Amino acid sequence: MSSLWLLASRRGLHPKASPTLITSPFIQRLPRLPPTRPFNWTPKQNAQYQIQPRFTGPKYQRFSQNKIPFYQSKRFWVTTGTGTVLFGGYYVTHLETVPISGRTRFMDITPRQEEAMAKQAYAEIMSQYGNRILPPNHRLSIFVTNVAKRIVQVSGMDDLKWEFHVIESPEKNAFVLPGGKVFVFTGIIPIVQNEDGMAAVLGHEIAHQLARHSGEKLSFAKILFVVQITLSLIGIDPSFIFNQLMLNFGIMMPFSRKCETEADSIGLQLMAQACFDPHEATRVWQRMEASGGKEVPQFASTHPSHKNRVQRLEKELPKALSIRSSSDCSTEMRDYAEMFQQVWTRW
DSSP states (O other), X not given: OHHHHHHHXXXXXXXXXXXXXXXXXXXXXXXXXXXXXXXXXXXXXXXXXXXXOSOOSOOOOHXXXXXXXXXXXXXXXXXXXXXXXXXXXXXXXXXXXXXXXXXXXXXXXXXXXXXXXXXXXXXXXHHHHGGGBOOTXXXXXXXXXXXXXXXXXXXXXXXXXXXXXXXXXXXXXXXXETTTEEEEEGGGHHHHOSHHHHHHHHHHHHHHHHHTHHHHHHHXXXXXXXXXXXXXXXXXXXXXXXXXXXXXXXXXXXXXXXHHHXXXXXXXXXXXXXXXXXXXXXXXXXXXXXXXXOOOOGGGSSSOOHHHHHHHHHHHHHHHHHHHHTOOSSSTTHHHHHHHHXXXXXX
């Protein structure tokens, strides 16, 4: 190590070279190396060593020349065919016939899944309206509950944990959550006027539960999602078809109106079986129309117009009156509930 250090010192590479060591005869006999100079690489010298391209002809154009449309690709047709078989098989195996109306629909949501997803909505509603929900011993709560119990009895769904809440609010509305959670706003009480009118409203809401329209809407949303993903995979922009305008006015709202119309029909039969007057169903919607307020055009609404509702209900009145005249006011509609439950048991 000392020799290397001395050599470095002799060459001036070590800044702390000892002058005593440098005067040594051995060191003085060592050959002196020329001082180092920086290595300068000029552009002219660099040009001599530049790699020249081997081919001077036109650039390779293989991919741009052989590019074919996606719909002519073998991979596209294999992917499309496989997806069609898989999704088509899944779709067909999840079709069912809605009892009473006889409509065919796609359903892949189980009742338990439906109720589980409704728990969050129930908690949000209770948080929003909790301080405005009337107590069970309030006269309006008793009025709603008594009518509801008669309809639940004939629906065959008395095994559900039904809850009927009356919310003090001027809204003319009522709705149901999966699992038998029904909410009625006090603003609709002057419209229904009596038990028969209340039966028309509650029959409609209980029919939504019986037909599981909430689960059907979730299943329908899955179909739309799969279609959008499929279009994206094959190179088609789904926003061209599923834009906000088309999605709302061309798909979702007509689907919702179809479910509302079906609930009107089923609800009319439920109230007739419970020995309520079916004529009051048409009168309720007539009073709703006469109550004032500008009605949204049907194409822009999730519900049928009041006029169309009345016309459809009037066409079904003869059947409902026949049911009422032959009803024992208690159990005969249970057969319809059993048909729904037979569909559910396949899950």
